[in-house]
Amino acid sequence: MQLYSFFNSSTSYRVRIVLALKGLDYDYRPVNIRVGGHRDPAYVAEVNPSAVVPAIVTDDGVTLGQSLAIIDYLDAHHPEPRLIPEDPAERARVLELASLIACDIHPVNNLRILKYLQDKLGVTAEEKDAWYKHWVAEGLAAVERLLARYGSGPFCFGAAPTLADCCLVPQIANAERMGCNFDDYPKTMAAYRHAMALPAFAAAAPKRQPDFVQ
Template sequence: MKLYSYWRSSAAYRVRIALNLKQLSFETIPVHLLKDGGQQHSAEYQQLNPNQLVPTYVDAEFSLNQSLAIIEYLDEMYPEPALLPEDPAAKAQVRSLALDIACDIHPLNNLRVLQYLTGPLALNDDQKTEWIHHWLHTGFSALEQRLQTTAGEFCYGDNITLADLCLVPQMYNALRFKLDTLEYPTISRIYHHCQQLAGFALAAPEQQSDAQV
């Protein structure tokens, strides 16, 4: 299996964690989001992924975009360790925590949005940072509140779930943008705990072959 990935992409990072936790070996194909005007916009890549975003997962069967769809697919095909609880109500809460991040935080601070802010809208650096922090604080405040009732060692109880696979890349992103995370002790605790685990550590941006550090 292959993963079209960019080291700093949060969405690709989520899938890398899933692949590692399930001990699946995969080939990383780097798509540089900034080089050549963005390699994700090349005709070849667009054919594979019309959204011109990373990641794209490719196996013998098909190619698939959207990180959460990829992770749910992997979880069905390679059930160990499970990334979703079996109980429907618990599963729903995990999906909802994951979507809190994947729908309501991440898309607003994605590269293409920041490029629109500084390009067509001509925002300056301070305005761009305010935008980024605004949506991170909005989302993290809600997430921190929800975790008070759902979290154990991880986002939902004491097992790693899909929600943790979303939390870690989002927190990585927040730290990269120098967000003050003192108000989010539960998010921070889960983030640091996950970082100790090999599946998460090996998926980190700096560990990727295309990392520029």
């Protein structure tokens, strides 16, 4: 399998965690989104029409983009360990938390948005920082409420990692890098720290990737 990834991309990081948890080997294909590598015509035409990272190309030649679709696919084809539960009640909670992170938090703070704010709207560094922290704070407050109501540690939902943890970890790691404060999210941070202690989560971290640069 090939994984098209950028070391600092949270959505790539989600898929790297899943591949590591399942023990799947893959060729790492770096796509430098800082210089527009995701818009390279050959990449868009042959690998990912969405023109984003991540994407996978399986050994059977299936190309697939969008981290949540990729993870659903990997979970069906390589079900050990199962990351999207089959039990309907557990499944609903895992997908709810994953969607909250993937739809309500991550998209408004990714690189292209921050670049647009800076380059096209001319916001100051302080305004950009406030924007980032505002959406993280609003989103993590919701994560914390969901975990308070439905969560059961030590992972987000019970004794084993799920898709929820695979989405949570990159989001928190990103927010740590941006200097956010996490005092109000004790359950969220407990789940994060628990996951980070696992070798699979550690191996997927940005600094462990071949395209990592400071």
